[in-house]
Amino acid sequence: MDSSSDAHGRHRCAACFRQFNKMEHLVEHMRAARHSGHEPRCDICRKHCRSFEALRDHLGVGGSTLPKAASCADAFAARGCAICLRVLAGAGAASLGAHRAACRLSRTPPPRALQQHHRTQPQGGALALGCKMVGAGSDGSLDVCARVCVIDEQENVLFEAFVRPLLPVTHYRYETTGIRPEHLRDGASVTVKSAQRRVEELLLDGEQPWRARTSRGRARLLVGHGLDHDLHALHMDYPAYLKRDTATYPPLMKTSKLSNSLRFLTLNYLGYEIQTGHQHPFEDCVAAMRLYRRMRGQQHHPRADAHAPAPAADDQQPFPSWRQRELERMTPEDLLRLSTPDYHCWCLDA
Template identity: 50%
Template sequence: MDRAQESTESLRHKCAACFRQFNKVEHLVEHMKISYHSPHEPICAICKKHCRFYDSLREHLIGPLPKAKCAKQFSERGCRLCLKVFPTTEQLIYHRAACQSLTPLPPVKKEQISAIALDCEMVGGGQDGSLDLCARVCLVNEEEKVLFHYYVKPPIPITNYRYDITGIKPEHLMEAMPLKQVQETIQQILYNGEAIWRIRLKGGKAKVLVGHGLDHDLQCLAMEYPTHLIRDTAKYIPLLKTSKASNSLKYLTQSFLGYKIQNGTRDPYEDCVASMRIYKKMRNQDHYQSACLSATKFVSENAVYSRMKQKDLEKMSPEALLHISQSDFYCWCIDSRSQPT
């Protein structure tokens, strides 16, 4: 019975990334075409299994039903924040001091991109107070220094200050900055003081914009920003839930930075700092394979697969299939290597 089972297992075709098994090699090839496995995925440092999300990797290592072998080694030598595993407990102890540090990471080099984090606090407008209006905005740089932090005067009357959440009172907005002036100031900061038309027509360098739920913040500011320069921690695929829904900034900060935020009224500076630290942590990942070095843009389809014949793909080993597979999202680790175009 055992030999028969071993024979059956040996005939099955196992994905070198997620370890899923298939009866036929063509099914494995089809799986690789649509899975987009790549070095940019969260990977278990012990068994080398690829996971789509960090939530999945946490379940694999420290969840209710973890992989026993991996969980044992991780409990002895693993960091619960970055999920890395170290050769010795001494190295783990040394690493924890840096991983759990609340001080900002070193700034990037001059030839690398620089980022600015943005966060807004909303009050309510409309008859029932459900319409979100920006009443406070904050921008910080990579060193977590405040570049802009002002109250904003909404263009229509406020019907709900949402004080329990925002801490904003009517007197705070008596001398608030008009929305139009806020827009102009933010644009000057993000576009390095250059005219927007010059940036768009002549390719000037603008800052990377970091935040959580930036679509909503920009909408409330009545602003637009180039999509390729936005780094949204609410949309970054590895940070999503296993259900592909967005994790809250509060959860991400607790899980990846090791401290709590939003314990009382919300402070946009605190949220800016949290999103910036998460972004820099993701950006500083050192993924293996030379493919990372040459990829300045993510590939929306597995182009190598589309160029090769099916019969040639079926002759390849699972490891070779993984080697030619490409990511379907822009990994932030590429930001540490080159300016996106």
């Protein structure tokens, strides 16, 4: 009997290990779940998880251990890294300590004189955008952009400025932003239009806006956290296929499909704290870019599966209903190789 079926003839998913009485139910599960080799996976039992938060729960990171994963949690506690969630098999205490130290990054304070760090030529194919908002409206609850920062992949500042909002500011939120009225006066700040134009110049890199929406060309990837909110504050639009948002990237989201805060992601997946005291958009840009680079640098197994069958012609429907009988004759492992994720994995940008 196949290793993926138990003694009662039940069929087990090769990714999440759920069991089904009928093969057609397993096929329907794979059609809905869209499991793939791009999902976070336990290095011990090889179980796939929909997000890193689900994998953390599976490995007992943070103290909560699932009953069925007690052995994985014990092995992870002895040989695992709580930042990258990898388990180093056969590693000694010295090598494990060195790995954990390398994974835990240090906080980078904003440069004291940002103008001295500006560069005209970005390094790398992605830029990170960060904005800080102040309050407008009668109760100060309307977010308007008052500070913007753009960095490249090497964390060089390409553009940083205070921005004069179009609406009167009723709440400067000084406790978190550190912004005062004198920062937004003429001569100390730029207009929203000027900031928008400069950010667009950096992102498009000489490409025509219409071409960036149809073909990438020279246009750069845009990294950030809550990008739609920041772009709306700058009265900008950017193609969705060029955006890399750490707030909506499925592996970095909660198991409930809600977004994690940038502060939570930085603490758990980079190892240091941000947004303490007065917050600078440079710090948010660096955190988002580091998260993106860490996700992009993951080595996923589809690259090494030379023996895997070719994917379906229609990637949006890897398990079409007209192939139902053929799919039911496949093994769970073949179904998993055939499946494609329902999101763009950032490892494909490398």
